[in-house]
Amino acid sequence: MVHFKNYSFKYANSQKLSLSKVDLTINKGDFLLLIGKTGSGKSTLLKQLKPDLVVGNITEGTLDCQIADNNISYISQFVDNQMITECARDEFNFILENRGYSTDTRHMRIAEVASYFGIIDLLDLTEQELSGGQKQLINLASALITDPDILLLDEPTSQLDPIAAEKLLQMVHKINSELNVTIVMVEHSLERNTVYANRLAIIESGSILLDEKVDTALKKMYQDNFYKNYLSQIDRSFMELKFNDDMVLPLNNRQFNKLLIEHKDGINYVDSPRKVNNSKKVLQLKNLEFRFDFESKTIVDKVNFELDEGMSYCLVGPNGVGKSTLIRVISQQMKQQSGKIVLDGETVNNKNIDIYQKLFVLPQNPALLFVADTVFGEIEFQLKQNNSEITSQQVDLILKQYDLFELKDISPYDLSGGQQEFLALIIGLIKNPEVLFLDEPTKGLDPNMVLKLHELLEDYLATGGILFANSHDLVFATRFDYVSMMFDGKLSEFKQPIEFFRDKFFYTTEINKASRDSFPDALTWNNLKKL
């Protein structure tokens, strides 16, 4: 029903082709997963089906789309600010009124959608009262209320915690299989979503590199050094261990568990050596307590811990348990009600401006950090803080070092979510603070960028820096020296990843879940090696 033929596209404000000679057919009922590295043109391709969202022109080829524009719905990667009105009920009414439906039809449509999605209780809640997962569910319902033929999803789970992401994907799958709605979903990784798709396409520099059935695509991707990092942990491990069994990918944990038990003798558990901690304490928290209002519940509840030089710490836990609030309190954006923070032997308070020099905070929304009009300007601004005589050649050099040179003239607000996150991180690393606080640093990053991030953070730690991160990404957490879980304002003791995940049943990595009968300490695919 949609056919791109030799299709090329250029944005109005750009010299370069964003899509080049794309050939792609989308059939009725397809669930097409579209991946590619950041800036490869995957969102641009998706938006071609909703032409009002892109300003530019077709330079070559044709797009044959048999579906009318208002039968195509689009969901963006941003979870917040997607509602124009105050609550879901008004939002649904607004959308249906735009289409000119009568009062009675509107009422029935809302009733149908609200019961199908199980969101009747959420209809009258305001945006502030909804969690990220609930907001995205409402966005999905808003997209489906007009009964579309095609649903376009642009990284719908990138801002969600793993549980909420799973629920959303299950709902998308239900829509695809029950209602026969065609789904085109752009994603930055293949964790969790391959099970639901029937086709997988890779886009690179604006062209389609691969377009196959999921099983074939995954096996081909493994042969490529760049794209093999995209594979989910279970599939990657399966391919790395080179089992002779001819299995259809993606595998589920049960299948993989069985394979591991069958081939246990041929597999070795490998663990990367851990650092020994004998360094000095830099930051201490003593009985820190915070709540928003007198009558509200305590968000940070008597938290105590110490951060040591050269060590990394990761805090995991579901959305809304106070992880971000904790970082805000430590960095004094919000003042604790009791307890104290000691940095280099001195008590921290908001009059002590030392903290602004010694700490750096990467917030959940990295765009809040930006101060310049271009990526070049951002890097230049930060370099000038340390050395006011920096030249533009030196800035260019740094941009090249971090693979940002091609983006240098782009406004930081025009970057994709993943690129913004990465740029903000580079800014933090240039500042080289004593303690680096990262709030969900892997959000929107593709797997290769996450690997690059690891390298950069390792270098930073080697110079004696301290890293403190919040993350939903459990595989990412396994790379830290210490991990703790936050719930109800309280923190568990910081433990090394193996000790931390060993006794977790639900809240652990997929490899750990699948291999607990055979290799209870394995957390990621590289812990299991073929003998």
Add this chain to the structure above:
Amino acid sequence: MIVKKIYSGFKQSVNNFSILVYLLSIIISSLVFNNPIIVLVVFLSLLFVAKFTQREDSKGYFKFTVIIFLTTIIFNLIINQRGSNVLFQIPLLRVTTESLLNAGILAFSFVNLLLAFYIYDSLTNVKVIFDLLSKSLRSIAIVFILTIKFIPKIIQIFENTSFLYKFRNNNYHGNGKVSKQMDLLEIVLNKSVASFMNVSDVLITKGYNERAKVSRDYHGTKSDYIFFTVSFLTIIFNFTMIFLKTGKVDFGSATVKFGINSNIIIISVINLIMITMPILIGVFQYLWWKWYISKTTASNMPTVKNFR
């Protein structure tokens, strides 16, 4: 929470259209008169209703109102020192009954307007504005949405940005504070523009660019008719009084004084009733439910009794 019950009684029994007429009426009431008695009565009734419709994030708004009130009074006392009944005198400042009265009138008028807009903000929602404006003035509706939705958003962006800026800028507390503030404002504006652009995309995905004509009928209840009629008649009444030059004093002059006569009392009472209508309707609805409907329609089961 009895206030909550009364408020929901009111919200359930009126529709958005009559609320809009009411809001128009209270804004007019707080604008047109400057007789101190009327201004004071309007102030008290608005404060009462504002408290009644209070939202959770109202602390900042009330704090702001008090600051505006105090600054207006102080400025007026300094600028306008007319009048002969001296209350007290300090170097450079002579406070007279008249100057205090003038200052009070202006300060309360400002506060009344702020309170009226506060009530407007808590009673309307974005969709009502959209419904009204999008029929003929489509682009103005968008501007409205941006202002209503994004002023709090910009304040939030400003707070976060100015805090995070400290981590990026090594000499934040050094010289040139004004130019740094200007830089900061520019940064905040850039970010706001970026988020405005996002809204335009959202509007497109929701089909606003091809909005069709919608038929909408408001079902009026008895409360609606009363609410609408009282509000509408008060608007006409207020304009007539202004036309007849009643309810106005010679503001700013040295001869300004409290003027009480029967007309002023009538205007005050009518405005008092009109402004407190939401509470009156809410109380009536609540009592009607508690003493009549629940007694006559629901059974005497213990579970049902709990809801009375």
